[in-house]
Amino acid sequence: MxxxxxxxxxxxxxxxxxxxxxxxxxxxxxxxxxxxxxxxxxxxxxxxxxxxxxxxxxxxxxxxxxxxxxxxxxxxxxxxxxxxxxxxxxxxxxxxxxxxxxxxxxxxxxxxxxxxxxxxxxxxxxxxxxxxxxxxxxxxxxxxxxxxxxxxxxxxxxxxxxxxxxxxxxxxxxxxxxxxxxxxxxxxxxxxxxxxxxxxxxxxxxKEQPVGVRMAMLETLTAAAFGQRRKMLRQSLKPVPKALDALELVGIAADRRPETVTIEEWIELARKIDTLR
Missing domain, CATH: 3.40.50.150 (Vaccinia Virus protein VP39)
Structure with a gap:
């Protein structure tokens, strides 16, 4: 060398x-x-x-x-x-x-x-x-x-x-x-x-990307949630179509704040919203 x-x-x-x-x-x-x-x-x-x-x-x-x-x-x-x-x-x-x-x-x-x-x-x-x-x-x-x-x-x-x-x-x-x-x-x-x-x-x-998750949806979700990180998810995610329905379906409490939601939960939420659209 x-x-x-x-x-x-x-x-x-x-x-x-x-x-x-x-x-x-x-x-x-x-x-x-x-x-x-x-x-x-x-x-x-x-x-x-x-x-x-x-x-x-x-x-x-x-x-x-x-x-x-x-x-x-x-x-x-x-x-x-x-x-x-x-x-x-x-x-x-x-x-x-x-x-x-x-x-x-x-x-x-x-x-x-x-x-x-x-x-x-x-x-x-x-x-x-x-x-x-x-x-x-x-x-x-x-x-x-x-x-x-x-x-x-x-x-x-x-x-x-x-x-x-x-x-x-x-x-x-x-x-x-x-x-x-x-x-x-x-x-x-x-x-x-x-x-x-x-x-x-x-x-x-x-690493391998989780199946069935779009970057665009993950970005939309996290932008809405962390743009108002002191608010509960039921408030910050309200502007995202189907987000509140998806919260209930994947079992994420709507009174949680975004910093408590794990990456795996964000992924599952993004995946579920796309199936509802």
């Missing part, structure tokens, strides 16, 4: 006059051991396709390349492109950089083969990107795993269990057809500049 000697990331930053852009949600990681640990979370990446969003100066990118991955990276900050070009030269044939907005890029179309997604996500678009990768009616997805850095609050919401304050739409969306876990916490001091909040890396692996 090609592991060329690379200058420290701080030298790369200084050479190219880079600084983290608040507008782009950037926070750079310099600790190479930490970055190697993140790159190891999906398992062996030798000869595996990996999609990365917002590589910046290439901290996580070089860890992925050292692990033997073939990386397709999307970067909208043109200032970072020369540093990434140097990485591409150092790892011939392993790195392809797309200049553009990740919100407008379809990784499956760009890569073609099954791939992992690994990224220190820009804070301002991280949740929206993750929801896009988890959503849609087609399942299983083209990606084999998600290894994503989020603000700790968002990470907690992804893995939250019923009955907790963090449990809501994001937990249900992530867990109904993925195994989700927090792989490692990351202290704010690991970043430059340090963000105001702690972070964590979340790892998600697709």
């Amino acid at each position: 090609n592991n060329p000697a690379l200058p420290p990331l701080r030298e790369v930053i200084a050479k190219h006059g880079l600084s983290a852009s608040k507008a782009l949600g950037q926070n750079f990681l310099f600790d190479e051991q930490l970055l190697d640990r993140i790159a190891a979370i999906p398992g062996s990446l030798k000869d595996q396709n990996v999609y990365e969003v917002g590589p910046g100066p290439g901290g996580l990118t070089r860890a992925l390349l050292r692990a033997g991955a073939k990386v397709t990276a999307v970067e909208r900050d043109r200032r970072c492109l020369p540093a990434l070009e140097e990485l591409s030269t150092a790892f011939p044939g392993q790195l392809r950089v797309i200049e553009g907005d990740a919100m407008k890029v379809d990784p499956a179309a760009e890569i073609g083969d099954p791939f992992h997604i690994a990224s220190n996500l820009p804070y301002n678009v991280g949740t929206a990107l993750a929801v896009g990768w988890l959503g849609g009616e087609n399942w299983p997805p083209e990606w084999k795993s998600l290894t994503l850095m989020f603000q700790r609050e968002v990470a907690d919401r992804i893995v939250a269990r019923p009955g907790t304050d963090a449990y809501g739409r994001l937990a249900i969306l992530a867990q109904w057809r993925c195994e989700a876990r927090i792989a490692m916490p990351v202290h704010r001091s690991a970043f430059t500049p340090p963000p105001k909040v702690m972070s964590a890396v979340v790892h998600l692996v697709p």
Whole structure:
């Protein structure tokens, strides 16, 4: 495996006059051991396709390349492109950089083969990107795993269990057809500049989707319920056609609040509504 000697990331930053852009949600990681640990979370990446969003100066990118991955990276900050070009030269044939907005890029179309997604996500678009990768009616997805850095609050919401304050739409969306876990916490001091909040890396692996459940119905239900999470289900789900009938048929008490309803119960409710329509 090609592991060329690379200058420290701080030298790369200084050479190219880079600084983290608040507008782009950037926070750079310099600790190479930490970055190697993140790159190891999906398992062996030798000869595996990996999609990365917002590589910046290439901290996580070089860890992925050292692990033997073939990386397709999307970067909208043109200032970072020369540093990434140097990485591409150092790892011939392993790195392809797309200049553009990740919100407008379809990784499956760009890569073609099954791939992992690994990224220190820009804070301002991280949740929206993750929801896009988890959503849609087609399942299983083209990606084999998600290894994503989020603000700790968002990470907690992804893995939250019923009955907790963090449990809501994001937990249900992530867990109904993925195994989700927090792989490692990351202290704010690991970043430059340090963000105001702690972070964590979340790892998600697709599992078989429950039969007879549409993503659109699950989204409709959870949007209605958690949009008024302090209200009982009989009130918050009233606008959803057949929802109250379905509650009774599947045995979910209408005086419960949405954060007490398990993912399995949400799935059964969504399935039942579709049979009544």
